[in-house]
Amino acid sequence: MKPYVNGEHDTYDIIVTDTTDNSLKYKTKITPGHYVSTERTWYTPWRIKVINKQTNELVVDYKL
Secondary structure: OOOOOOOOOOOEEEEEEEOOOOEEEEEEEEOOOOOOOOOOOOOOOEEEEEEEOOOOEEEEEEEO
């Protein structure tokens, strides 16, 4: 992963999917310096994608 420099006006789509049934559980847009959290309190095998809105580039594709 590349280090993050500047970009205070960048916007990212956060997509969180439950991989047991491939259902979308959470989707939002954020800017640098913010975080997101789901309300689930039990283990879920998540797939998390972060997409740069300006370039439409997939920045992170992570499976928990």
